[in-house]
Amino acid sequence: MIWLIAVLLFWLAAWAMNVWLANSKVAETKAIRIAVPVIFGVTLLVLWEGVVRGLNISPVILPAPSQIGATLMNSTDMLWVDFKQTVLKGALRGFAIGSLAAFITAVIIDRSRFLTRGLLPIGNFVAALPIVGIAPILVNWFGFDWQSKAAVVVVMVFFPILVNTVQGLSETDRMQRDLMRTYAAGYLQTLCKLRLPAAMPFIFNGLKISTTLALIGAIVAEYFGSPTRGMGFRISTGVGSLDIDLVWAEIAIAALAGTVFYGLVAWLEKRVTFWHPSQTG
Amino acid sequence: MSVPVVQAQGLTLTFQTNDGPVHALSDVNLDINKGEFVSFIGPSGCGKTTFLRVVADLEQPTGGIVTVNGMSAQEARLQRAYGYVFQAAGLYPWRTIGGNIRLPLEIMGYSKAQRNERVAKTLELVDLAGFEKKFPFQLSGGMQQRASIARALAFDADILLMDEPFGALDEIVRDHLNEQLLALWSKTEKTIAFVTHSIPEAVFLSTKIVVMSPRPGRVTDVIESPLPKVRPLEIRDTPEFLEIAHRVREGLRAGHSDE
Amino acid sequence: MRNVVPVLVVLSAIVGLWWAAVAPMNMRAALDVAERAKETVVPVGSVARRDISVFKLMANNHEHIASGYSLKRPRLPTPVQVGKEFWKTTGGMVAKGRAFSKRSLIYHGWITLQSTLWGFLLGTTIGILAAVAIVYSRVADMSLMPWAVISQTIPIVALAPMIIVLSNQVGIEDRIVPKAIIAAYLCYFPVLVSMVKGLRSPSSSELDLLKTYNAGGLQSFLKLRLPASVPYLFTALKVGIAAALVGTIVGELPTGAISGLGARILIGDQFGTPLAIWSALFAAALLAGVLVTLLDIAQRVTLHRMGFRS
Numbered sequence A: 001m002i003w004l005i006a007v008l009l010f011w012l013a014a015w016a017m018n019v020w021l022a023n024s025k026v027a028e029t030k031a032i033r034i035a036v037p038v039i040f041g042v043t044l045l046v047l048w049e050g051v052v053r054g055l056n057i058s059p060v061i062l063p064a065p066s067q068i069g070a071t072l073m074n075s076t077d078m079l080w081v082d083f084k085q086t087v088l089k090g091a092l093r094g095f096a097i098g099s100l101a102a103f104i105t106a107v108i109i110d111r112s113r114f115l116t117r118g119l120l121p122i123g124n125f126v127a128a129l130p131i132v133g134i135a136p137i138l139v140n141w142f143g144f145d146w147q148s149k150a151a152v153v154v155v156m157v158f159f160p161i162l163v164n165t166v167q168g169l170s171e172t173d174r175m176q177r178d179l180m181r182t183y184a185a186g187y188l189q190t191l192c193k194l195r196l197p198a199a200m201p202f203i204f205n206g207l208k209i210s211t212t213l214a215l216i217g218a219i220v221a222e223y224f225g226s227p228t229r230g231m232g233f234r235i236s237t238g239v240g241s242l243d244i245d246l247v248w249a250e251i252a253i254a255a256l257a258g259t260v261f262y263g264l265v266a267w268l269e270k271r272v273t274f275w276h277p278s279q280t281g
Numbered sequence B: 001m002s003v004p005v006v007q008a009q010g011l012t013l014t015f016q017t018n019d020g021p022v023h024a025l026s027d028v029n030l031d032i033n034k035g036e037f038v039s040f041i042g043p044s045g046c047g048k049t050t051f052l053r054v055v056a057d058l059e060q061p062t063g064g065i066v067t068v069n070g071m072s073a074q075e076a077r078l079q080r081a082y083g084y085v086f087q088a089a090g091l092y093p094w095r096t097i098g099g100n101i102r103l104p105l106e107i108m109g110y111s112k113a114q115r116n117e118r119v120a121k122t123l124e125l126v127d128l129a130g131f132e133k134k135f136p137f138q139l140s141g142g143m144q145q146r147a148s149i150a151r152a153l154a155f156d157a158d159i160l161l162m163d164e165p166f167g168a169l170d171e172i173v174r175d176h177l178n179e180q181l182l183a184l185w186s187k188t189e190k191t192i193a194f195v196t197h198s199i200p201e202a203v204f205l206s207t208k209i210v211v212m213s214p215r216p217g218r219v220t221d222v223i224e225s226p227l228p229k230v231r232p233l234e235i236r237d238t239p240e241f242l243e244i245a246h247r248v249r250e251g252l253r254a255g256h257s258d259e
Numbered sequence C: 001m002r003n004v005v006p007v008l009v010v011l012s013a014i015v016g017l018w019w020a021a022v023a024p025m026n027m028r029a030a031l032d033v034a035e036r037a038k039e040t041v042v043p044v045g046s047v048a049r050r051d052i053s054v055f056k057l058m059a060n061n062h063e064h065i066a067s068g069y070s071l072k073r074p075r076l077p078t079p080v081q082v083g084k085e086f087w088k089t090t091g092g093m094v095a096k097g098r099a100f101s102k103r104s105l106i107y108h109g110w111i112t113l114q115s116t117l118w119g120f121l122l123g124t125t126i127g128i129l130a131a132v133a134i135v136y137s138r139v140a141d142m143s144l145m146p147w148a149v150i151s152q153t154i155p156i157v158a159l160a161p162m163i164i165v166l167s168n169q170v171g172i173e174d175r176i177v178p179k180a181i182i183a184a185y186l187c188y189f190p191v192l193v194s195m196v197k198g199l200r201s202p203s204s205s206e207l208d209l210l211k212t213y214n215a216g217g218l219q220s221f222l223k224l225r226l227p228a229s230v231p232y233l234f235t236a237l238k239v240g241i242a243a244a245l246v247g248t249i250v251g252e253l254p255t256g257a258i259s260g261l262g263a264r265i266l267i268g269d270q271f272g273t274p275l276a277i278w279s280a281l282f283a284a285a286l287l288a289g290v291l292v293t294l295l296d297i298a299q300r301v302t303l304h305r306m307g308f309r310s
Helices: A002-023 A030-054 A065-074 A076-109 A113-127 A131-142 A146-169 A174-182 A187-223 A231-240 A244-272 B048-055 B073-078 B097-107 B112-125 B141-153 B171-188 B199-205 B233-237 B239-257 C004-036 C046-050 C054-060 C066-070 C079-089 C091-095 C105-136 C138-153 C156-170 C176-199 C204-212 C217-252 C261-270 C274-306
Strands: B004-017 B020-033 B037-041 B063-068 B082-085 B159-163 B191-196 B208-213 B218-224
Touching: A002 A030, A002 C138, A030 A065, A030 C138, A065 A076, A065 A244, A076 A113, A076 A146, A076 A187, A076 A231, A076 A244, A113 A146, A113 C004, A113 C274, A131 A146, A131 A187, A131 C217, A131 C261, A131 C274, A146 A187, A174 A187, A174 B082, A187 A231, A187 A244, A187 B097, A187 C138, A187 C156, A231 A244, A231 C156, A244 C138, A244 C156, B004 B048, B004 B191, B020 B048, B020 B191, B020 B218, B037 B048, B037 B199, B048 B063, B048 B159, B048 B191, B048 B208, B063 B073, B082 B141, B097 B112, B097 B141, B112 B141, B112 B171, B141 B159, B141 B171, B171 B199, B191 B199, B199 B233, B199 B239, B208 B239, B218 B239, B233 B239, C004 C046, C004 C054, C004 C066, C004 C079, C079 C091, C079 C274, C091 C105, C105 C138, C105 C176, C105 C217, C105 C261, C105 C274, C138 C176, C156 C176, C156 C217, C176 C217, C204 C217, C217 C261, C217 C274, C261 C274
Parallel strands: B037 B191, B037 B208, B082 B159, B159 B191
Antiparallel strands: B004 B020, B004 B063, B208 B218
């Protein structure tokens, strides 16, 4: 009971603090912009911890954050092996291959109006499909190791990036194309100097969507067969053997990996498309 | 002495639209001589912009001949015979001002040293020295338009085609840019074709004013300006200026009355 | 409509490629089958064949290529095989009067559709409410928005088994709840982002106009912000329903579910019946297409009635 009341008080205090911070004069400073969501996140963790302790919830059902943290610290070696297998080998390689393939395909089909008109609706449709479902087929084709995971990721990230790139390449206005024409610029010059830079905001949009898809694909594919390592493998076996705190530690790593990966792409986007109205504010 | 740079004979351009054919240009005959400043004025739909686009080979005529420097419009474009300034500045937002002026130079294969020299020179010419490293979104509209003029001046074209370049700017900025443009013209001795719908602007800038009228787009009057080459802003209050302005206005009205 | 011809051409090209790929993909399996049937195969023994490229095998055993198109357990089934299997488990079942038997994809599709729709409803509601909170409260904007973005960078599949374990322990036996939660998790974000954009889309002059009428907060919400956000909402709903379907299927894949399209894929994998996987995938694609199309029609009708130019 003490725990529950303490947690409730903490929650109210943190909320009041956030209200005060958000309405204060310094709300626009960077520090406050970071502090407010951080306080919110910490509140959620404290709430979780307090509820688990206050209601005496069994760690087999829901372990407390402190316990998950301890497990995480104790099994860093194993988590690192899993991280290497799933994120570095499966997700990142698949992401690199898939986005490069999508980019090259987009530039090629962009040369033909007919192909663009035919492929764009199909690509848009396929991008909305539950492609994860092909995971068992690809595991069957490419075996249990990271190659099949990368293959699933390739297929999953291909279409969002393809569609966004094709759309971005057609995004230049008539005046900009006329200008290149008055310079008697060739196809490649127009592509490199005008259309690719103009397409960058769109390409990054596709890349950002794909970062999460890459991790999802790599983890799901491991549910259908993997060597005895990998985050998906550890999660599915952990659920079976009731190592729930380990499963949560893997989830924490997956969440962190996903956020960092997304953050890196978003940071790169900011550097490349600093000129775009969405970035200049 | 007068060498024709642009020659149009019986130039006709008809667009096919869903509402039937639109006669954007109908039998236009016109010479633009070397070193002239020619303004095209008329209500919208009179074909002034279309004429400029045909000269620039951005539009194909359906009849008649146009030559630029004695070549076909396409040959002239491939030889980069002209610089084109559009209604909006149209600077590439991801390039600095210097980078934008460097763009045509990169495409046309100028050496690095030449590029740097020309960028510096043209920035000086349009009074933007010191802004080379700025990005377009950091500049005002008038400065962006000056940068786009610099971009058109950067390479060796002796023809400058300008399509209502100051149309979107306010009166004060416009006056200022008009003065600068005149100074630039006398310094560089380029041939300029300038589309506008402002009578004072046309009269103030031009040695020759082409009055056009719509449906079908055609030339109704060509006025040779007697004003001296050096013109302070105050010239707009002289009787000579007002007389030409009056004649342009009459020409525009005549074009309207036969609707 | 002008895209119909190119789309059909590209589609037939894809089917053609698929068809052509069946031969090399199934060559080894076809040879194994032929060998077991005591037919002559070069070289003898699947181990001996492992190091030879498929194309060489195809050249040496071209009389067996055709049998790759009618394998019972193909690595890559032909489009016709998938079509037949799909028909057998949908239309064929209806003809037998067993549309909702456990072997019918209509039954499994219905299970998946239910979770999808519940998740969609839940996700859309959360998304809209959160968007309203974010637009009207600075605290909500500053504390929720970053976490909404982060929530989408977390691979939900990692969480899916835990959501199911948790809801089981809490005493929820019905599988529909955890699946709907996962679906809602993927679905709420596009709705939230679009609605924030939509509710903020009225210009300051439009808002000022209402101020001159001394309109209250609720009035300006109902008369200006909400109607202005409708086009944004529909765009988000189309993304959201597709995301909800993905979420449901992800929820069915790794968790030992026995009904639903995702479970069919799982079971097809466990029992080594690739045709079942392919036809379940086809059914999922069809379901996604139908759902998005329905929302697209609703969007056109609504926006047309509201006087938006589409």
